[in-house]
Amino acid sequence: MEFRPAWRVNGFAVLVAWFVLTLGFGAAAAYGFVVASRDGSAPALIAAIAATVLAVVVLILATGLTVVNPNEAKIVQFFGRYIGSVSEPGFFAVLPLTDRKVISLRVRNFETQKLKVNDADGSPVEIAAVVVYRVVDSFKAAFAVDDYEEYVETQSEAAVRHLATTHPYDSHEDGGTSLRDGAEVAEELTVELRERTGLAGIEVLEARITHLAYAPEIAQAMLVRQQAAQVVAARTRIVEGAVGMVGLALDRLSEQGVVELDEERRATMVSNLLVVLCGDRPTQPVVNAGSLYG
Known part of the structure; x- marks a missing residue:
């Protein structure tokens, strides 16, 4: 069994018909009972009873009237059997004596x-x-x-x-x-x-x-771990940039002939530049003024 639309008709049309038939059968039943009580006519009594039964049937038909709101569906069941669903908003008449369960279709x-x-x-x-x-x-x-x-x-x-x-x-x-x-x-x-x-x-x-x-029991430890990871990543970027800057400085000094450096002085300059570029504190330069006795 799967979803299927339930049988339905316009509720306003059914309501008007119900109102007219109820008044008609009710008036006929009342007239028949009056005639039967006055004349003792059996056909009039039978007609009054029939009109009363029809009026009751029409009243039962009114139990099928239902209202469906926007973004809403009604599941129609007839004594436990699934008849169908009504998901179109409006006033309808479905099978009488049925149960209607509301299902919201809203988000x-x-x-x-x-x-x-x-x-x-x-x-x-x-x-x-x-x-x-x-x-x-x-x-x-x-x-x-x-x-x-x-x-x-x-x-x-x-x-x-x-x-x-x-x-x-x-x-x-x-x-x-x-x-x-x-x-x-x-x-x-x-x-x-x-x-x-x-x-x-x-x-x-x-x-x-x-x-x-x-979780709270490891939050502090994981915070320290994240901070350490960020510090390592930052230091890695700083070292990569510093190495590039040192290489560029040495190449420029060599190209422009500013100073001639042997291997020992070259290594010293590289070390000093890396300290300056990679240090996390401001550097304190030391000026070599030569020997007092030289």
Whole structure:
């Protein structure tokens, strides 16, 4: 069994017909009972009873009137049997004596709790995500799962846990995806959630990480580690730039013939320039004024 539209007609037309028929049969029944009580006529009594029965039938038809709001669907069931769904907004008449269950088609969002999970490196992290979704198949949402909202919440937490265990907090390889790569991680989480929630007639529009941090017990240690990594990266860039500047200085001195340097003095100059360029404190120059007794 799958989604199908329910039989329906314009509710205003049915309402007018119901009003006219109810008045007509009601008046006929009243007239028949009056005639039967006055003359004792059996045909009049039978006609009055028939008109009363028809009036009751018309009243029962009124139980099929229903209103469908925008971005809403109604599941129509006749004594447990699925008749169909009405998702077009308006005033309609469906089969009488049916149950109608409302399913919202509006866009919803759900934010998971902060989950504590070990990432791909085994480090405990806290992670949470927000999921934006909507119902696209009212039949599956009503009958494929017990509670589609609870189903989305459970599958969202499972998908976030799986995502955290398959990626590290920080990527250690060039081109590798880490939990801090927002766009890539969001796309991967969205695709996985679409596969998980399709069974319930749910379309996941977007899923994004809203909270990501190391667990409190290792947060301080990881902060020191990140700072050390940044210091090493900065020093590496400084050394690379300093080596280039030293080479350029030596080449310019040689080309312009400013000074002739032997290997020993060349090595000394390289050492001094690297100290000046790579040092993290201001340098204090020492001026050699020669020997007092020379």
